[in-house]
């Protein structure tokens with residue numbers, strides 16, 4: 001456990017001492033900010049229209065702002081995850097520092113979990129930016145906080161799964177760009193798989209749609225912890241980290 | 256301390272290390288010698304559990320590299336060919352990170368960091384970014400991280416590459432001072448380095464073991480007949496080289512005297528003696544009795560360089576001819592029993 005933390009600290013240090021972390025945080029913050037203020041503007045305009053028509057349709061912050069925004073974050077995250085994971089192993093392989101880690105009295109799994117955890121923490125920092133926007137809602141409105149918390153839990157689980165896949169891909173190459181591009185491709189694919197379900201109901205289509213990481217987020221977005229979806233994400237995390245470990249091992253046998 | 260038996264590493268296309276066996280006793284410094292591509296780095300990577308061997312066994316500090324890698328890793332310090340540094344870290348930051356990886360903590364860690372900074376002469380770059388250090392300083396930081404946890408076994412892949420002459424000397428002294436408590440294997444292709452620092456040499460070529468022996472034995476073995484450099488000067492200004500040569504060749508045990516050079520009345524000879532004969536005393540007497548001055552008389556030890564070339568070339572030529580008779584080469588790899 002101590003070793004995991006040592007590796008994790010070092011990775012966080014590397015993220016935050018270079019511009020990478022700040023760039024990601026700023027970009028994520030800007031993009032989400034744009035989404036947020038758009039959503040608010042639409043909400044306000046709709047509200048005024050309704051008042052003018054004399055209707056008193058109940059306006060719901062949770063349903064009309066928080067839920068779609070959380071859905072958006074889960075998609076925006078797909079674009080950022082490759083940038084977080086691409087350097088994890090590729091960089092160490094390129095500079096030869098992997099030789100230091102691999103010859104230190106520390107298990108492969110500790111290295112892997114440490115790195116994955118650091119990536120997850122960086123992602124959490126990005127989510128924290130979005131939380132600042134939501135804090136604004138709490139100041140001027142009165143939304144229910146429980147669905148929001150559950151939504152964030154879902155986002156973390158989803159990111160954990162994708163980050164594990166990204167970590168795995170990063171062990172396959174020395175080239176950060178290749179690792180990033182491949183991870184991006186996989187993330188995108190895991191998103192659009194959902195569309196298959198739109199026109200096809202055969203078993204294969206349902207399996208493909210089931211694999212889509214985004215569909216599993218819907219329940220969390222609604223503020224419900226779904227057992228099946230939670231298991232899906234956790235399985236993906238374990239699989240990703242497991243394959244990373246196998247890859248590190250075979251790296252030694254092959255190279 | 257280190258026992259290697261028929262260690263082999265095959266890559267897809269090449270056999271990088273081919274059935275190497277050797278032993279290193281505790282506290283020794285061993286030079287690992289070989290031309291480029293000989294398989295030095297590959298062997299070291301197997302000893303440090305970075306690469307698994309394809310066949311054979313390696314035992315470091317009593318633990319097998321395949322069966323108990325964690326125990327082995329605890330007891331070794333390793334300086335890879337390229338120092339494994341993180342360019343975005345500061346020197347002390349980095350050393351602390353490595354120290355923690357090697358299970359140091361608290362006051363102990365701080366003490367060791369200060370100590371290795373002093374030993375490796377990097378105290379003046381303590382707060383610099385590693386990515387901005389010069390090659391030599393990176394190498395020193397690499398060495399510092401290898402010794403930070405005071406390991407039993409040090410494995411150094413070309414530790415003096417890229418250092419300036421002063422630092423090379425200091426590093427050699429450092430390595431020598433570490434011997435005794437530590438067992439050290441260092442690879443290099445700089446031969447004087449081996450002569451100066453190592454007690455034992457392991458020479459490999461194209462993945463095969465060519466020789467393992469002590470430096471002195473190796474010199475003696477390759478030398479065969481002793482040769483002596485002699486400088487003779489005439490007392491009254493003129494000296495005929497052929498006369499001196501004739502006189503020298505008369506000394507019993509001398510097989511040949513070759514005049515190398517003549518400057519005014521000084522002549523330089525290289526005298527070869529028959530194998531196993533010590534002729535220096537007789538030579539000196541002969542010169543003096545003939546009424547000449549003896550300016551210099553020194554044994555011309557064959558440098559390791561010549562031995563190295565001789566060994567690696569004879570290997571190559573033997574391979575080229577590939578006759579069955581040459582299976583038993585004159586420089587048969589000789590396993591050296593660990594002392595004591």
Ligand SMILES: Nc1ncnc2c1ncn2[C@@H]1O[C@H](COP(=O)(O)OP(=O)(O)OP(=O)(O)O)[C@@H](O)[C@H]1O
Nearest residue numbers: 255266269271289290291292293294295296297298
């Ligand atoms: N990852 C690899 N894949 C395939 N072949 C390799 C690999 N690494 C090394 N080799 C081959 O193994 C052989 C030994 O290489 P090694 O790096 O051990 O040599 P070396 O003695 O360290 O040489 P140098 O003095 O140049 O450092 C070489 O022929 C090299 O081409």
Ligand SMILES: [Mg+2]
Nearest residue numbers: 295296336412
């Ligand atoms: Mg090498």
